[in-house]
Amino acid sequence: xxxVRSSCLWVASNASHVAINPAxxxxxxxxxxxxxxxxxxxxxxxxxxxxxxxxxxxxxxxDTLNFCFWPDEELQYDHLAAGLAQALKADHTVFDAxxxxxxxxxxxxxxxxxxxxxxxxxxxxxxxxxxxxxxxxWFNGQAVNLIAAAKGxxxxxxxxxxxxxxxxxxxxxxxxxxxxxxKRAQIFVADIWGAFKxxxxxxFKDIASITMFADYVVPAxxxxxxxxxxxxxxxxVLDTSQELTPGSEEEVEIRACSITAVEWLREYLTARSxxxxxxxxVDWWLWSSGLPNASEKVPPYHRTQxxxx
Numbered sequence: 001x002x003x004v005r006s007s008c009l010w011v012a013s014n015a016s017h018v019a020i021n022p023a024x025x026x027x028x029x030x031x032x033x034x035x036x037x038x039x040x041x042x043x044x045x046x047x048x049x050x051x052x053x054x055x056x057x058x059x060x061x062x063d064t065l066n067f068c069f070w071p072d073e074e075l076q077y078d079h080l081a082a083g084l085a086q087a088l089k090a091d092h093t094v095f096d097a098x099x100x101x102x103x104x105x106x107x108x109x110x111x112x113x114x115x116x117x118x119x120x121x122x123x124x125x126x127x128x129x130x131x132x133x134x135x136x137x138w139f140n141g142q143a144v145n146l147i148a149a150a151k152g153x154x155x156x157x158x159x160x161x162x163x164x165x166x167x168x169x170x171x172x173x174x175x176x177x178x179x180x181x182x183k184r185a186q187i188f189v190a191d192i193w194g195a196f197k198x199x200x201x202x203x204f205k206d207i208a209s210i211t212m213f214a215d216y217v218v219p220a221x222x223x224x225x226x227x228x229x230x231x232x233x234x235x236x237v238l239d240t241s242q243e244l245t246p247g248s249e250e251e252v253e254i255r256a257c258s259i260t261a262v263e264w265l266r267e268y269l270t271a272r273s274x275x276x277x278x279x280x281x282v283d284w285w286l287w288s289s290g291l292p293n294a295s296e297k298v299p300p301y302h303r304t305q306x307x308x309x
Contacts, residue, residue: 001155001186001209005263007179008211011256014175017234018253020261024226025268034272039284041194046078048085049195053144056192056201057095058088060143063188064124064131064167065108067309070216070301071119076292083112097141100132123307127167134164147192147201154189154204161185170308174252181255183309187213190280208276212262212283214255215309216301221290224298227261228254238302246306254302255309262286 012020042049048058062084069075087094094111105121108128118124139145146164150157161168168185171178189210196202212218222228223238230238234250244251262282269277290298 001158001211003180004182004186004211004259007177008181008256008259009263010177011174011179011253012260015253015257017231017250018257019229020257020264021226021229022264024222024228025261025265028225028227028265029268029272032269034269036269036273036277036281037285039281039288041191041284043284043288044078044081046082046085047195048088051196051200053142054088054092054095055195056143056147058084059188059191059195060131060135060146061095061100061128063184063191064127064165066184066187067307068119068305070303071305072116075114075119079114080112083114086113087111097132097135100128101136103128103132120305120307127307130167131165138164144201150204152203152205154193154206155209157189157192157204158182158185158210161188167307172247172252174249174256179252179256181214181259181308183213183215183255186210190283193280194284207280208278211259211279212286213309214258215287216303217290217298218262218283218286219254219258220298220301221286221296222258222261224290224296227265228257238300241300241303244302244304246304246308251302251304 049055062081065080066077069077093099103125105117105125108125109118109121135141135143135146139149146160147157149160162182162185168182170182170184171180173179189204190213193202193204193207198207219228223230237244237250262279266277266279266282269282288294289296
């Protein structure tokens with residue numbers, strides 16, 4: 001995770017289109033009086049949880065597919081998570097590695113009971129096949145064995161995911177420098193940790209190493225609170241919902257600056273409260289603040305068609 005922090009800091013220090021405003025961070029910390037509101041895992045009440053291996057299998061499938069909802073204006077994360085949970089409740093074998101290996105776009109659509117093609121449907125099916133194959137080859141078909149192989153280390157679990165499942169290798173090249181972001185790999189660790197409340201399968205001695213999960217929602221919230229600022233040209237692109245090319249300078253800067261800004265915000269909150277604040281908790285709170293039904297009315301999310309978030 002040091003590679004994520006250091007490479008994103010390099011982007012923030014050399015960015016041409018996005019900047020971090022420390023005054024915005026200070027203002028938000030003052031508003032919160034140093035106390036981060038508590039947001040628990042599954043605050044929406046939509047996830048599958050049985051306190052066992054099926055939960056791990058569900059979360060790996062969920063975070064394999066946890067990207068690119070906006071091209072279908074009606075499709076939200078809730079539809080994916082709840083749809084997968086209902087499919088698993090109806091058939092406990094639906095996420096077996098052998099079945100994932102043979103998944104098609106139509107099968108995934110039917111699994112979610114979605115009435116039309118999903119955004120990047122073929123890529124979603126390909127990634128499920130990749131995960132099914134990798135689980136069968138390396139972990140006897142079970143996500144719980146993947147987690148056990150990490151031996152209680154969040155960092156090791158991210159490394160195992162990116163080593164064995166190429167679809168989790170969320171990195172790019174920016175101005176000649178390699179940048180590591182690893183949104184879906186990190187969010188899988190956080191989901192396991194949150195679901196099991198830091199115990200049993202979810203016990204990671206280094207959970208503090210995990211950064212925020214650079215997606216669409218959190219950058220818009222940071223911009224809303226004046227923590228991220230954009231060039232006039234980029235602001236127009238965002239406010240008019242124009243697409244950004246994956247790997248473009250603008251897109252990488254939005255994500256990398258978000259990670260660095262949340263690291264700074266976490267440090268400010270820790271200093272103000274005198275208690276350790278985790279980037280996971282900061283991310284959960286920021287993300288929940290930017291949802292359509294939240295009280296905060298954030299600017300439009302940036303739009304990029306990608307498998308990484």
